[in-house]
Amino acid sequence: MFVKMGSSNANQSKGKGRPRSTETAVASLVDVLNLVRTGHATTRQELERVGEYGRAIVADRLTTLKDLGLVDESATGTATGGRAPRLVQFNKDIARLAVVNLEQSAVGVGISDLSGKILAEHHEMIDITDQNMTVDRICALIKWMLSRQTISADLWGISISVPGPVLAIAENPFLSKTPDFLPNWDNSGLVETLTQKFQAPVWMRSNVETMTMGEFHGGAGVGLQSMLFIKVGQRIGAGLVNDGHLFHGSSGAVGLIGQLPVNYGDVTGTLDAMAGSGMIKAKGAAAAASDASPQLADILARAGDVNAIDVCQAAQMGDTASTEIVVQSGRLVGGVVATLANMLNPQLIVLAGSIAQSNDILLASFREAVYGASHPLVTRDLRILRSQMSSSAALLGAANIAIEALFDPTFLKDWIIRGAPTEHPGFVQSLAFLDANLPTSANEPPPPPEI
C-alpha cells in the first residue's frame, strides 16, 4: 500500500512517480484522485500519461483509492485494438452534500452528489428576520431531505448561499463561526449549529457568487469562458466569470454594484434604492393608492398590500403604470452594467432574480440600455439572457463551491487517507471545540416527522 511507498526502492528510475516519503505519496494520491474526479484521466494509461506517473505508482494509488471507496474500476471503456481498458471512475455517490440558499424572503435546501448534481431540492417562503426559526427550519429541511435519499451515504459538507457578501478567510478551509453576512447574523449560530448537528464542515458564499457559479456550471454559461451575472432583488449585485473561473477579488466583496449612485429624472440615489425591488414595491404601492394603476389598486384592495412581484406581473399583463416602474429599473441597471460590459467584454450577460424572472419588460429595457451604451465591438457577439434556473442556480453553485473546497489539494491531503473530510484533524478539533463550548441542545430543531 502507498504508505509504504516512501521506503520502497523499486522502480525509482524516473519522473514524478517516484515518491520518496509519505508526504509525496499523499501528494500523488491527491493528484490521481483529482485527475480521475475531474475527468482529465479515465483509464490507467491516461493516468500514467497525464499525471506522468509510473505504472506501479498508478496501480498502488488506485488500490488505495478503491479501498477508500473513492474510485471504481468496474466499467470498461471502448477498445481501440486489443482488450478494452478498464474505466477509472470517481465514486460520486460515496457521500452527499447539503446545499442551502438563504434569501431575504425564501429558503431553498437541496442534496447533491459529489459531482455537484442536485438530486433533490425544495424551496419555501421564510422570514429570515427570525434567526432562530430560520436556523431550525434549515436543520429540519436538511434532515427531511436526507431521510428521502434512496442511497445511504454520509454527509460530507454543507454549503450555504446567503444574501450578503461573505469575506474570505484564507487560512480556514471551512467555517467555524457564522460570518456577519447580514447585520447580527454573526450571533445567529447558523454555522455552529449546522456543524454540530450534522457533524460536517460548512462553507458559505454570497447568493451572487453561488448563482454565478451555478449558471456557469449548469445554465446559460456552460461551455463559455466569460460571463457577467446580474441579480436584481432588494439588492443588486454582480458576479463575474473570467477565463472559466469565478472572480473573488481580494477579499470576496465582489460585484457590489448596488452601492453605485445613479440618476433618474431629478432624483439621485444608489442603484439598490433606485432600481431594486424596494423601489418597485414603493412605486407600485403609490400607483395603487393614487389609482394610477387600476390593476394594482385591485390587488391592494384585495390583499391589503402590493409587492414587487405584483408590480412585475401587472407590467407583464399590460398595466401602464407598472410597466413604467419596471422600465425604470431595467434602464438603470442596464446603464450600470453597460459600464461593466465595456470594461470586461463578456460573452454573456445573465439577468436573474425573482424580479427579472416574473416579467419580460425588465429584460427588454435592460437590453436596450446595455446595447445603447456599449461600444459596437463589445455588443457584436454579446448575448443577454434571463436566467432559467431561478434559485436552483444558487444550490448548484453552492454544491460546486463545496466540491472545490473538499478536493482542494491543500485540504484533501489532510483527509484523503482518513477516508472522509469529517475525519480531517482540523475539523475534528473544530467540532470538539464546539461540543465543549456550545450546549448541544441549543438551537436543537424538532425532530423531523418519521416513524
Add this chain to the structure above:
Amino acid sequence: MAIVGLGPHGERASPPERVTLLPQDIESARSKKLRIAIVMHTLESDWSKHLVQGIVGVLGECGAIVIDVVDCHFSPEQQIDALNRLRSENPDAIISLPVDNATVADAHIAASRAGIKLILIDNAPIGMLPGKDYVSLVSADNYGLGKIAAELLSSHLPPDSTAAVLGYDADFFASNEREIAFSQWMEINRPDVTVKSTRFTAIENAGEEAVRLIDCDPEIAGIFVVWDTPCVDVLRAVSERNLELPISTVDLGAEVTGNLAEDRGVVGIAAQRPFQQGEAIARTVITSLLNRPCPDWVALPGLQVSRSNVIESYQLVWRKPAPRDILLGLEILTST
C-alpha cells in the same frame, strides 16, 4: 386565496390569468391545425378525468386536435415508452405529468430536444429547467394544499396528540410539497402535536401502511393522506380495524367527498381545481405554440373544504350538482 408555495426551482407563482387567449389568438391557433398529445400518470382518478376535460375543451375551441391521451398507470417504463412513441408522431406539443423524477427525465428532455413543446403538470424532474427543457409547469399550490389539510385536521386533534402523515414513496414534487407543508404548519401552529410519517409505494398499499403505523403508535389521533385515491384505501383499512380517526386529504374525489358529507372519517379536504387547471394548461400550450412567452410556473390556489361548504365546493370543482347521496348525507334532502 394567495399562493403560499414556491416552484420546483424557487420560482414565484404566476396566476392562471397570466396565460389568457384573446379572440385573435384563438383564430391564429385555429389556422395552425395543431396536434397535441397528453400523457397522464393515471386516467382513473376523478382529478385526472376533470383535468383532461379542461384541457381538451380549450384545445377544441382553438382547433387543436388531441392525438392521444395516454394512461401510464404510475409506471415510469410506460411513460418512457409513451413519450418515445409520441415523439415519432411529431406532435406540436406534449402535455405530460412526469410520474417520477430521474427515471423519466431523459425521455422528457428527448421530446423537448426534438422540437416538441413540452408543458409539465404538477412535477418537474430534477435537472429539467423551464424555458430550456420545458415551457412551463402548471400545478396547484401544493404547499398551500398541505397547509390547508393540516389546518382542517388540527381542530380534530386533542392536545399533545400524534398525527400521522401518509406520503407517497416517489420523488414527486406535488406530494413532497404537501407533506413538508403539513409538518411545517403543525410545527408552527400545533407544537404540542407530534407528527409521524410513513410512505406507501403503491395506492393499494396505503391502507396497509396506515395500519402498520397505527400498530407502531397507538397514540395516533389523526391522519393526513397526500391525495384522495390512497385515502380511500386508508379509510377502508381503518374501518376494518373499527378505528374512528379523523382524516384529511387532498382532492375532492367522489368517494372522499361522500365520506366527508356523511361524516364517516374524512373531516376536511384541500381541494384542487382540476378543470380550471386543465384550462390553464391548454391556454399555456396555445400561448407557447403562438411563440409568446409563458411563465415558468403557473399555480392555482387550493380550496378549503369542510362539511359546511362541501356542496358549493363540489359544484365549483366538478361543475355539476352534488350527487343525491351527498345531499342526503348532509340532510339537505330528507327523502330517498
